[in-house]
Amino acid sequence: MQDVTGLPFMKVIASRGAPDFFFTEFFRVHSNSRLNEEILRSITENTSGRPVVAQLIGENLIDLTRTVKDLSKYPIFGIDLNLGCPAPRVYKKNVGGGLLRNPDKIDSILRRLREEFGGSLSVKMRYGFEDDRNFDRILSILKSRKVDMVSLHARTVLGGYRTKPEYGYVKKASSFLECPVFLNGNVQTHEEAFELVNSTGASGAMIGRAAIRNPWIFRQIREQTTNAKVFNPKLKDVFEYVSELYEMLKNSNANESNTVARIKKFLNFVGLSIDQEGKFLFYMRRAKNRKELFFVFEEFLLEKGKGECFFSNRPFEGLLARPSCES
Ligand SMILES: Cc1cc2nc3c(=O)[nH]c(=O)nc-3n(C[C@H](O)[C@H](O)[C@H](O)COP(=O)(O)O)c2cc1C
Numbered sequence: 001m002q003d004v005t006g007l008p009f010m011k012v013i014a015s016r017g018a019p020d021f022f023f024t025e026f027f028r029v030h031s032n033s034r035l036n037e038e039i040l041r042s043i044t045e046n047t048s049g050r051p052v053v054a055q056l057i058g059e060n061l062i063d064l065t066r067t068v069k070d071l072s073k074y075p076i077f078g079i080d081l082n083l084g085c086p087a088p089r090v091y092k093k094n095v096g097g098g099l100l101r102n103p104d105k106i107d108s109i110l111r112r113l114r115e116e117f118g119g120s121l122s123v124k125m126r127y128g129f130e131d132d133r134n135f136d137r138i139l140s141i142l143k144s145r146k147v148d149m150v151s152l153h154a155r156t157v158l159g160g161y162r163t164k165p166e167y168g169y170v171k172k173a174s175s176f177l178e179c180p181v182f183l184n185g186n187v188q189t190h191e192e193a194f195e196l197v198n199s200t201g202a203s204g205a206m207i208g209r210a211a212i213r214n215p216w217i218f219r220q221i222r223e224q225t226t227n228a229k230v231f232n233p234k235l236k237d238v239f240e241y242v243s244e245l246y247e248m249l250k251n252s253n254a255n256e257s258n259t260v261a262r263i264k265k266f267l268n269f270v271g272l273s274i275d276q277e278g279k280f281l282f283y284m285r286r287a288k289n290r291k292e293l294f295f296v297f298e299e300f301l302l303e304k305g306k307g308e309c310f311f312s313n314r315p316f317e318g319l320l321a322r323p324s325c326e327s
Pocket residue numbers: 001002003004024025026055082084124153184185186187206207208209210323324325326327
């Protein structure tokens with residue numbers, strides 16, 4: 001996820017139970033694009049032991065080919081094409097979710113990427129732009145181009161983040177395609193991931209925002225799947241998580257105010273599960289420096305025995321995090 005799930009987050013989450021795969025933030029591909037150095041670090045400095053797939057957003061075949069050639073020099077497991085970003089400034093250029101309006105273009109991109117790249121080729125898509133009119137055709141293209149994995153966000157592009165995900169489309173894709181299909185969209189807990197994977201026949205779940213809020217979710221899913229006791233984090237574990245994240249972000253940020261601004265993007269999600277009234281969110285957003293921020297952490301996560309309280313598995317009703325990038 002743009003500006004959030006880069007190398008510092010990968011490092012922090014890896015020690016709490018890494019996912020089976022990581023997907024990078026998207027590399028923008030256009031006539032003047034070069035590989036973004038910061039995103040590249042999540043490939044070159046990945047010590048999680050898990051494979052990393054490089055995601056691309058773009059549509060021009062020459063630029064995509066150049067980018068794939070450049071990326072092939074690095075230890076990537078695969079290339080993933082973004083067919084889901086709903087930001088109007090993106091889809092108006094007919095990239096990201098905008099490409100869902102043009103299945104023929106998707107076909108020519110996948111053909112080109114296949115010719116150029118021998119590793120895993122995957123797509124991250126929504127089930128349509130305004131509705132599902134192109135869904136069947138796109139599924140047939142994915143099958144004929146033999147894509148290796150599909151992550152399906154069960155909403156339309158115009159549905160943004162507001163609409164209710166329609167997981168029936170994941171079921172359809174899972175039964176039609178021969179490759180693994182990962183369901184995506186609003187999975188909040190390990191129980192939900194487990195139930196939805198079972199009911200749709202998906203091969204797994206791609207989890208976005210809930211993993212920022214609860215970095216133990218992949219471990220919890222694994223534990224539930226193997227009938228092991230599921231880890232139940234306490235607020236003191238959350239204190240350790242955000243403290244470690246601060247340190248990791250500090251290493252890649254020049255000054256304190258940048259680090260404080262950066263970590264707030266994560267805390268907007270973490271704060272959804274800390275207190276019902278949203279006071280953590282209120283005070284954290286007003287912290288101007290490290291000292292003030294850590295004062296808020298200590299107040300809400302450690303003071304007066306709070307460290308022994310359990311962290312809520314779900315976000316509290318009524319608290320909403322607005323995505324800073326609308327991918
Ligand atoms: C801040 C933010 C950044 C995102 N960046 C990307 C991105 O770079 N590539 C992508 O495929 N999806 C991106 N997404 C979308 C997520 O991958 C995911 O499809 C979406 O958030 C729904 O899943 P979730 O409910 O598990 O978060 C982003 C989402 C958010 C909130």
